[in-house]
Amino acid sequence: MTLSAAFVWLLAPRRARCNESAPVDLDALTGCLSSSACLVTQTTSGLIIGMLLFLVAVGLTLIFGVLKVVNFSHGAFYMFGAYFAMTAYHLTGSFALAMLAGAAGTAILGLIFERVFMSRVYGADVLMQLLVCYAFVLIFDDVVRIIWGPEFKSMGMPAAFQVMPLFIAGGVVPPYYLLLIGVALVAAIVLGIGLSRSRIGKVIRAAAHNPGMVSALGINTGLIYGGVFALGGMLAGLAGALAAPVRSLTPGMGFSVLIESFIVTVIGGMGSIVGALVGALLLGLIRSFGSLGFPLFTEGLMYLFMVIVLVSKPTGLFGKEAA
Amino acid sequence: MTELEAGRAETLAPVRGSAALHRYRDVLIALIAFAVLASLPLFTGSKALLDFVIRCSAYGLFASSLNLLVGYTGLTSFGHGMFFGLGAYSFGLIMQKLGLPIPVAFVATLVITAIIAAVIGAICVRLKEIYFAFVTLAFQMLIHSTILSWASFTGGDQGLRGGIPRPAFFGINLANHVHLYIASCALLILGLLAMRQIAQSPFGYTLRMIRDNAARASFLGIDVWRAKLTVFVLAALFASMGGMVMALFVSGAYPEFAYWTISGEAIFINMLGGVSTFLGPMVGTVLLLLLNDTVTRFTEYHGIVLGVVILFFALGLRKGLLDFVTEWFSHRRDAGEGR
Numbered sequence: 001m002t003l004s005a006a007f008v009w010l011l012a013p014r015r016a017r018c019n020e021s022a023p024v025d026l027d028a029l030t031g032c033l034s035s036s037a038c039l040v041t042q043t044t045s046g047l048i049i050g051m052l053l054f055l056v057a058v059g060l061t062l063i064f065g066v067l068k069v070v071n072f073s074h075g076a077f078y079m080f081g082a083y084f085a086m087t088a089y090h091l092t093g094s095f096a097l098a099m100l101a102g103a104a105g106t107a108i109l110g111l112i113f114e115r116v117f118m119s120r121v122y123g124a125d126v127l128m129q130l131l132v133c134y135a136f137v138l139i140f141d142d143v144v145r146i147i148w149g150p151e152f153k154s155m156g157m158p159a160a161f162q163v164m165p166l167f168i169a170g171g172v173v174p175p176y177y178l179l180l181i182g183v184a185l186v187a188a189i190v191l192g193i194g195l196s197r198s199r200i201g202k203v204i205r206a207a208a209h210n211p212g213m214v215s216a217l218g219i220n221t222g223l224i225y226g227g228v229f230a231l232g233g234m235l236a237g238l239a240g241a242l243a244a245p246v247r248s249l250t251p252g253m254g255f256s257v258l259i260e261s262f263i264v265t266v267i268g269g270m271g272s273i274v275g276a277l278v279g280a281l282l283l284g285l286i287r288s289f290g291s292l293g294f295p296l297f298t299e300g301l302m303y304l305f306m307v308i309v310l311v312s313k314p315t316g317l318f319g320k321e322a323a
Numbered sequence: 324m325t326e327l328e329a330g331r332a333e334t335l336a337p338v339r340g341s342a343a344l345h346r347y348r349d350v351l352i353a354l355i356a357f358a359v360l361a362s363l364p365l366f367t368g369s370k371a372l373l374d375f376v377i378r379c380s381a382y383g384l385f386a387s388s389l390n391l392l393v394g395y396t397g398l399t400s401f402g403h404g405m406f407f408g409l410g411a412y413s414f415g416l417i418m419q420k421l422g423l424p425i426p427v428a429f430v431a432t433l434v435i436t437a438i439i440a441a442v443i444g445a446i447c448v449r450l451k452e453i454y455f456a457f458v459t460l461a462f463q464m465l466i467h468s469t470i471l472s473w474a475s476f477t478g479g480d481q482g483l484r485g486g487i488p489r490p491a492f493f494g495i496n497l498a499n500h501v502h503l504y505i506a507s508c509a510l511l512i513l514g515l516l517a518m519r520q521i522a523q524s525p526f527g528y529t530l531r532m533i534r535d536n537a538a539r540a541s542f543l544g545i546d547v548w549r550a551k552l553t554v555f556v557l558a559a560l561f562a563s564m565g566g567m568v569m570a571l572f573v574s575g576a577y578p579e580f581a582y583w584t585i586s587g588e589a590i591f592i593n594m595l596g597g598v599s600t601f602l603g604p605m606v607g608t609v610l611l612l613l614l615n616d617t618v619t620r621f622t623e624y625h626g627i628v629l630g631v632v633i634l635f636f637a638l639g640l641r642k643g644l645l646d647f648v649t650e651w652f653s654h655r656r657d658a659g660e661g662r
Contacts, residue, residue, distance in 0.1 A: 070453065120638055126453075127399065131594050131637040134587065139630035146624065259464075259583070266457045300468030303461040307446075310458050314450050 040171025050284025075254025102241025110233025269319025408581025410566025597643025
């Protein structure tokens, strides 16, 4: 198997690989659990799904925590991040610039989106906010279709990462996966420390708690709201940019990510960063191992898990009681 | 989720003494509406128009039933479409596998829907606001995944193919286009009338009270959980009826009927038409279907056009069309009386 063929095989959706499509295939699952090679491969693939989900979901949960808005158009930022990164990569050939373009572009987009549109519906009914976001999901998908075309696009793996995959305990781990997991972990740590220790983080948490008081103390809450939305958009854009080399790009690609990151935030508890991390990793592992045992019911497993968590603890694993 | 903004504007006037009179008025309006719709095939042979009305019936029943939850009870369900899909699939499967007469299959589907809705509702209605929305969404996707993965029974992602048999009953032959049209109109009018009765009954006013202040309602001795569960099941029944009309119309059932976007569309229809009037969702249905049909004819980028229209409603009018019109009229009347 050539190197690029190996990549294609690794990155192809699981469902395509197990197209024998028995609805339940417990032999495959137990077989994998008893082999360390398969265990490592499935765990890393679960981890990258989880880490990408975490980046999207943490933005969602941050925006909800501070602005009390459920950003239904969050998947569009993930999509734009991927497309910005692809364009920048094809123009400059630099992977670092591509990541930067994905993150910075979506941050600016988030700021504009929040200041011009979302800020108008803060006092309004939740349904009204959802409707504005829904409108932008439709608009953004078509904008991407107009600019980049409706067909599948791919960014291609940067040359720096086209090296032999690592073999850990017999399992195949592409180096790019390690970079992806590392970047997401750094983002999680920076975000966690920044919010709890830095002055800006304290102001943001204060604004989440009591915006009227913060505003009365002479702090521009509009700026904080815009900044948080931009930060959330940037994290989703970064996730999209990181995913661009390993996923195919298509208008509407943000949607399944959006739904999954909703599940993550709901499982982890709305507004909790630790919850988003734990929820995302759990979901990633459910996806990667579930695709072995229940190839056709993988999505169903995620929803089932969400139902079980919510019924036993309605505020999510790390949610506060008075949400 | 806060109370609906539109709901706050509406004052809870007690049912006036002439409740019976109001009921007769509703029945009269329903009869006239049915007569007008039923006589439509006499004036026009346009199949497209009749098809449009049939689609409006299916979606109208579905969207109005969601309004019982969203507008009257304040339960924002994101997964109401599961009952639309459930109705279409149960009805289609019963007709295909068992070959029962249509009225029997109809009732059987309603019974199945009621049982499943009671189980799901018992779990969901305890949850608050945004969590209720997401758990209903999760159940919807669970049903969607089940339909996709249980391919031997439901046809998987291909949907129920091979057509749904439509044997004649009581001299009604639903394979005939005009018969199907009249049956759909009758179901729509009967369904709307029944929902109107529910909304105007003491139970309907209990629901409004739960929406506005659930704690106070429970102090007054109302079993909030039971009332919410009841309306959840009732709404599911009407959504299932809409699904059955759709299944009869397209002579099949597809996984998209149970996908979450159909719930999103229903919410959108409700917002478009307005949730503080009974007929708001019906107006929204007609608007959305018209909009969809015209926009797709003129441009392939209908997402942009639809999005801009939604933005106009959400940011410009800030309420549904029928809400906007009724408020505008009451302002004018107030101004006319020199207030």
